[in-house]
Amino acid sequence: MKILITGGTGFVGSRLARELLARGTLDGRRIEQLVLADQYPAPEAAADVARDPRVQVRVGKLLEQCQAFVADRFDGVFHLASAVSGECEADFELGLRSNLDSTRALLDALRAAGNVPRLVFSSSVAVFGPDAGNPMPPLVRDDTLPTPQTSYGTHKLVCEHLVADYTRKGFIDGRSARLMTVTVRPGRPNGAASSFFSGIIREPLAGQEAILPVEPSVSHPVSSPARTVQGLIAVFEATQQQMGGRSGLNLPALNVKVSEMLDALEAVAGKTTRALVKQQPDPTIERIVAGWSKGATAARAERLGLKPEAQFADIILQYIADHPGAVTESARAAAAAYQRAHSR
Amino acid sequence: MKILITGGTGFVGSRLARELLARGTLDGRRIEQLVLADQYPAPEAAADVARDPRVQVRVGKLLEQCQAFVADRFDGVFHLASAVSGECEADFELGLRSNLDSTRALLDALRAAGNVPRLVFSSSVAVFGPDAGNPMPPLVRDDTLPTPQTSYGTHKLVCEHLVADYTRKGFIDGRSARLMTVTVRPGRPNGAASSFFSGIIREPLAGQEAILPVEPSVSHPVSSPARTVQGLIAVFEATQQQMGGRSGLNLPALNVKVSEMLDALEAVAGKTTRALVKQQPDPTIERIVAGWSKGATAARAERLGLKPEAQFADIILQYIADHPGAVTESARAAAAAYQRAHSR
Numbered sequence: 252m253k254i255l256i257t258g259g260t261g262f263v264g265s266r267l268a269r270e271l272l273a274r275g276t277l278d279g280r281r282i283e284q285l286v287l288a289d290q291y292p293a294p295e296a297a298a299d300v301a302r303d304p305r306v307q308v309r310v311g312k313l314l315e316q317c318q319a320f321v322a323d324r325f326d327g328v329f330h331l332a333s334a335v336s337g338e339c340e341a342d343f344e345l346g347l348r349s350n351l352d353s354t355r356a357l358l359d360a361l362r363a364a365g366n367v368p369r370l371v372f373s374s375s376v377a378v379f380g381p382d383a384g385n386p387m388p389p390l391v392r393d394d395t396l397p398t399p400q401t402s403y404g405t406h407k408l409v410c411e412h413l414v415a416d417y418t419r420k421g422f423i424d425g426r427s428a429r430l431m432t433v434t435v436r437p438g439r440p441n442g443a444a445s446s447f448f449s450g451i452i453r454e455p456l457a458g459q460e461a462i463l464p465v466e467p468s469v470s471h472p473v474s475s476p477a478r479t480v481q482g483l484i485a486v487f488e489a490t491q492q493q494m495g496g497r498s499g500l501n502l503p504a505l506n507v508k509v510s511e512m513l514d515a516l517e518a519v520a521g522k523t524t525r526a527l528v529k530q531q532p533d534p535t536i537e538r539i540v541a542g543w544s545k546g547a548t549a550a551r552a553e554r555l556g557l558k559p560e561a562q563f564a565d566i567i568l569q570y571i572a573d574h575p576g577a578v579t580e581s582a583r584a585a586a587a588a589y590q591r592a593h594s595r
Numbered sequence: 596m597k598i599l600i601t602g603g604t605g606f607v608g609s610r611l612a613r614e615l616l617a618r619g620t621l622d623g624r625r626i627e628q629l630v631l632a633d634q635y636p637a638p639e640a641a642a643d644v645a646r647d648p649r650v651q652v653r654v655g656k657l658l659e660q661c662q663a664f665v666a667d668r669f670d671g672v673f674h675l676a677s678a679v680s681g682e683c684e685a686d687f688e689l690g691l692r693s694n695l696d697s698t699r700a701l702l703d704a705l706r707a708a709g710n711v712p713r714l715v716f717s718s719s720v721a722v723f724g725p726d727a728g729n730p731m732p733p734l735v736r737d738d739t740l741p742t743p744q745t746s747y748g749t750h751k752l753v754c755e756h757l758v759a760d761y762t763r764k765g766f767i768d769g770r771s772a773r774l775m776t777v778t779v780r781p782g783r784p785n786g787a788a789s790s791f792f793s794g795i796i797r798e799p800l801a802g803q804e805a806i807l808p809v810e811p812s813v814s815h816p817v818s819s820p821a822r823t824v825q826g827l828i829a830v831f832e833a834t835q836q837q838m839g840g841r842s843g844l845n846l847p848a849l850n851v852k853v854s855e856m857l858d859a860l861e862a863v864a865g866k867t868t869r870a871l872v873k874q875q876p877d878p879t880i881e882r883i884v885a886g887w888s889k890g891a892t893a894a895r896a897e898r899l900g901l902k903p904e905a906q907f908a909d910i911i912l913q914y915i916a917d918h919p920g921a922v923t924e925s926a927r928a929a930a931a932a933y934q935r936a937h938s939r
Contacts, residue, residue, distance in 0.1 A: 343764060343766075382840040382841055382842050383836075383838075383839055383840040383841070384737065384738065384838075384839040384840025384842060384844075384895060385738050385840055385842060393728065394728065394729050394740050395740075396738050396739075396740050396842075398759070398840070398841070398842045399756065399759075399760070400763065402760050402764070405756050405757070405759070405760040408756055409753045409756055409757065412743065412749050412752055412753055413749070413753065415742075415743075415749070416743070416746050416749040419744065420687060420746070422687075492727075494727075494728075495727055495728040496726040496727035496728025496729055496742070497726055497727070497742070498726050498728060498729060498740075498742045500728075551728060
């Protein structure tokens with residue numbers, strides 16, 4: 252089968268690609284071709300993926316690539332490409348173009364292809380927000396009323412509904428999965444207002460200072476990269492009946508306070524590592540984060556057999572195992588000791 | 596002030612225009628100019644409106660008219676133009692163009708104008724529908740989770756969220772009001788699957804047979820044209836605080852069974868009039884109607900002082916008073932007798 256991943260050279264995209272290549276099959280069919288469409292070429296960290304003979308990387312804006320997808324007639328699509336929340340707040344038109352127009356163009360291309368491809372759309376927990384008439388519950392559920400308070404969340408929600416309608420009409424077999432905040436992301440901070448949720452772990456592990464722009468009492472639904480990729484694949488492989496409706500479903504979340512994240516960092520990597528995190532409130536980020544969910548439940552995803560990580564320490568250990576070169580020797584040693592003490 | 600009504604020569608649009616012209620003011624300011632943008636010229640029934648010196652009718656597709664609105668710098672906009680539900684199901688691209696692309700073009704033009712105009716978007720109770728994971732409650736509320744089951748409802752919901760986001764960003768001062776099924780509409784049946792809700796009253800009153808394509812036990816939230824126009828104006832004149840949130844609000848509904856509509860028809864216009872309604876099930880319409888709300892509540896609209904009609908007979912009397920030429924003499928006489936008996 253022929254698979255397309257938009258945003259395919261990005262962090263989640265290339266990790267998903269690596270997992271699909273390792274499995275070799277998807278939904279019981281052999282993967283013959285995997286196209287990674289992205290505005291950027293594959294970074295060094297994804298060189299192994301790009302080198303696989305089944306992989307074709309196509310570099311260019313998604314909006315300009317969609318027309319070609321008609322002839323590709325992909326069997327399956329993971330639509331991950333997206334401008335992130337901070338970018339969309341800073342540049343309204345960029346957000347509309349990257350997140351709304353591009354998705355519309357993709358859906359129209361898949362419709363024109365005529366082979367009813369399966370599509371997983373990566374929506375986001377950012378569809379939820381506090382509206383005056385509709386305060387958010389402490390934990391957002393699959394069926395909590397989404398009233399997004401960012402352009403990013405608005406476009407994600409709008410695209411969920413377009414995916415549902417193209418599916419209802421039989422043009423695609425689409426499903427939307429709301430990603431939780433994926434952490435720990437490797438590399439540099441990105442434009443997402445949620446970037447610090449990775450930064451406060453990644454930078455100290457590398458021996459660098461990190462700024463915590465919010466109160467440690469802030470709670471947030473997060474997911475590891477591995478569980479997120481697992482969730483995307485499970486949603487692809489589910490039948491529409493198993494999906495339990497065409498509306499977007501929440502992927503599993505570990506609902507965690509920043510203070511608990513930092514406690515886990517200290518437990519895994521030591522006091523001196525944690526001490527590299529400096530609290531320095533940023534009113535802009537605090538305002539954005541105040542509009543975010545404090546946590547999420549994921550009943551429909553659980554029925555697909557999906558679970559969040561049990562504890563945040565596991566997410567830190569996953570990062571260290573995946574990116575040993577980005578972690579100081581002392582932090583690696585502390586983590587190894589932590590693992591010996593906690594596995595028997 | 597300068598007002599734009601899209602769909603301005605249509606039934607609700609021209610009725611809204613007539614009401615605004617009669618009031619002379621909106622939100623405390625004098626109406627100097629009223630532009631009616633519509634793909635059709637004003638029909639004979641709206642000749643009085645089109646003749647008013649304050650009125651300018653602009654005929655053409657909305658998508659092609661939007662660019663000119665930038666220079667107009669309207670103070671207020673009622674965005675009513677829309678392809679109806681049946682049309683959107685029959686022609687997917689027409690629906691996307693008329694209901695999604697046109698609204699986007701309108702919002703972008705109003706944003707480009709730069710004067711933060713106030714906008715009322717006419718959404719619809721069709722945003723609600725039964726999704727496998729989210730069955731509809733017996734009465735849909737302002738905060739019921741919308742999972743639309745038609746392209747029409749999808750586009751209305753998508754546009755609600757775009758209006759909310761353009762408003763949040765300060766580009767417009769927008770608000771979305773979900774119209775209930777407006778009945779009794781004059782004239783000919785239109786492409787809406789809900790068209791029969793008017794037909795089963797209008798045709799018998801004109802001495803003609805009407806087809807009832809669903810069971811008489813079907814219940815539905817309806818509103819008279821007068822209350823609908825009143826609702827649109829109240830929503831325009833409300834402050835954002837009074838609106839109680841940026842998400843769409845339900846306009847008041849009279850929740851009525853088809854059998855109750857027919858009983859009211861008999862009470863007002865006599866047995867022979869009611870006898871002109873022939874039940875003839877239409878599976879396509881039955882399927883669509885099965886996905887619609889059985890009724891609605893409108894808590895936020897009530898806080899704006901809005902109320903539905905008290906009973907369906909009042910809606911029939913309103914139609915007869917507004918369109919005496921479209922009603923047989925015997926039905927008019929029966930209605931006059933009914934009114935004498937019921938007013939004291």
